[in-house]
Amino acid sequence: MQPPLRIAVLECDTPLPAVNARYNNEGYYGVFKTLLKSSAENLGNSRLDPDTGLQITKWDVIDAQEYPRLEDVDAVLLTGSKHNSFEDIPWINRLVEFTQQVLAQNRVRILGICFGHQIVGRALGAKVGRSDQGWEIAVCDMDLTEKGKELFGLEKLRVQQMHQDVVHNCPSGVTLLGHSPRCAVQGMYAPRRFVTVQGHPEFTREIEDVIIQSRAKAGVLSEDQAQEALARTGNEHDGVSIGATFLKFLLEG
Template sequence: MKRTFRLAVLECDTPFPSVNASRGSYGDIFRELLTKGLKDEALRSKGNDVSLDLSKWDVVSAQSYPNPEDADGFLLTGSICAEHTVFADDPWILKLVDYVKAVYTTTQKPIVGICFGHQIIGRALGAKVGVSDGGWEICVDRINLNETGQKLLGVSSLALHQMHRDAVLEVPQGLVSLGSSSRCEIQGLYQPGRVISFQAHPEFDDYIMEEIMEARYAQKIFSKEMYEEGITRARAAHDGILVSAKIWEFLL
């Protein structure tokens, strides 16, 4: 009999309209990624007996949250809205930070964070977050894993989509970093059984990234030079499915 894993996805944003129309919400995008991860050879036979029961929670507009007792684990999505900064004190951000603190301190359930979600976890656990000295990191980039990251992920480095300027600036007490890139010192956080997070976007593909790049260039958030350099890496091979399988290893 298959084991059902109840994953509560805390949606920290809504995709661009074109992406939302074709791929659905971020919860839907993660469902697709995690379904592929269950079948990936990196998970070996561990995924054969697991069924994903994914629930989606709009923590921005509706500010709705699951009862922690009704989930086996939690995933915080990214946010590509230029107005969402992890260090802001917007009511919905403060509520999200408090929720993550409560789940972390009152349960033993695993928490996954992606990009903005990674940063929220850092803030909730007492780390400094802010604008990265490295500036914008965009499209597929190389992450050099440290000893912990290599042991956990089984490779020396990862290629993953990036779309951020904010970052976790210090490692929270009790956690360790997974590695770094040329523009961001802390590319992931880890505590066995409790937290795994990635600054990058394993759920993004070339279509999603190109839509974001086009929009941010049109909005003049990205210069022509930044756009032209970054778009050349939007279709590069990446390790999103491997990361999905490793997230499952952590959750299970």
């Protein structure tokens, strides 16, 4: 029996209260724990036992600025965030530095989601910032490159989105996984090093609805934007399949 996969979830934000309550107030650690367990079930027990095959820990990188020792983990997962990945502020700078430390070695692997995807891009020297295409929200199609099709085992991905920031260019030596009309770099890959996606495989319709409604109420999204997006949050998406791909990536030698 193989030892459990030790995954450190670096929490880069806190869910809105209505979302957090649904996940036992465990933050995005709880959200990702749910996704990864479902994804392990998708793989089947022969690959990874959903109950005993995962050892997931949570790390507050904003307030506590706490990080795991690399010798104690097999992977780090950088979550999404409402914060801007391009900001020059202490906790984000520290996160970029830690990501560079992980990238500088060859055992611990990285999973990057949305903000986390952008942090990996920034750590590799890519430009990150606001998209000139505006917001990309709710379930959207992600057109895959040949490597993306091979990695995810699909011709196209459907994934929940919630972003207006992007990685503007794929860093040198990194494989592009996909793109969409509003985002040229939807995913990045380096063998045995990292997989990232701009979308949110961990988001359910309920999570997406709460965020959209909250941002519309705050005036961040227009009423038209919100209504158009809310009409698509319930569309079928490949979140669990993406999570399964993450786990297969972590399991491969």
